[in-house]
Amino acid sequence: MPIVVGAEEIKERDVDAQALRVFLKALEILGGPRKLIELRNLTWVTSLMEAAYAVVLAEETFKTEDDIAAFLGLTRQTVRNILRADPELVMMKLEGELQEKTPKAHTAGGLAKMAYREIKEGRDALIFFSSVIEEGAKILGVGWPAEVLARIKGLHFPASGAQVAERLSGLRVKDRELSEIAAQKESYAHPRELLHHLAEALRG
Known part of the structure; x- marks a missing residue:
């Protein structure tokens, strides 16, 4: 008997896939997984994944700040900071903030918004190399938050x-x-x- 997949389940899978692409693109903008490992600052991984989901849920499914906050276990204000972040301003301050152990919500949000924009405008090498980059992220131990949130x-x-x-x-x-x-x-x-x-x- 064929397995029938509902439209809602397909939509959820699309959100997961898109959030992972945004997350990986944001990592690429940062300088790759190895950059975070060199800085001994893997706390950025969780914050970037949350920001990637927040941006995708807002842009692709038009979820409210309250809905996104409930899904990610964040406060509404944190979600608002992510979604209102200025990508250009964040990039200007990024080098210094990479040293911080806990990234500010607007910093992770700015990176996620920039990554989302790059993907939407077609400047996305991940279209061709996503499987390679995703596997590399798993090997380096930084791709797991996406899988945890999906599960x-x-x-x-x-x-x-x-x-x-x-x-x-x-x-x-x-x-x-x-x-x-x-x-x-x-x-x-x-x-x-x-x-x-x-x-x-x-x-x-």
């Missing part, structure tokens, strides 16, 4: 560590099972808390 989609927060671990089963980063790391906490208030916990554990 926990539809899970209501707060969620127990056991619920999250079940969704992440089989997902490994740096030879570590993310489900085992997720199960270490009893519960998570929102997706951002989960991503932060995973990032801290992987950094250790």
Whole structure:
């Protein structure tokens, strides 16, 4: 029997794919995954992925700030800062802000908006090399936030560590099972808390 995929599911997959392209393009603008590793600043990975989703959800699905905030586990003000960021202004200050351990929402937002614009205007090498870059990101251990967010989609927060671990089963980063790391906490208030916990554990 053929598997019938609903229009809503296709739409969700499109958002995931587009957010990943924006995320990878933003990494490329930053100087590639190795740039973050050289700076020992992988906290940017989570912030960039959140910003990529926020921009795509706003531009492609016309979600409200409240909807985006609820999906990503962010405050409405953080989402607003992401969506109102000035890409050109961010690029002027980027070199100094790369040294910061926790990037400001408008910085990540500016990068995501610039990446989204580059893709929309056809200046996107990822069209041809996305599979290579995505695989490289996985090898370097920076592509996992996209997969985590995709897997926990539809899970209501707060969620127990056991619920999250079940969704992440089989997902490994740096030879570590993310489900085992997720199960270490009893519960998570929102997706951002989960991503932060995973990032801290992987950094250790």
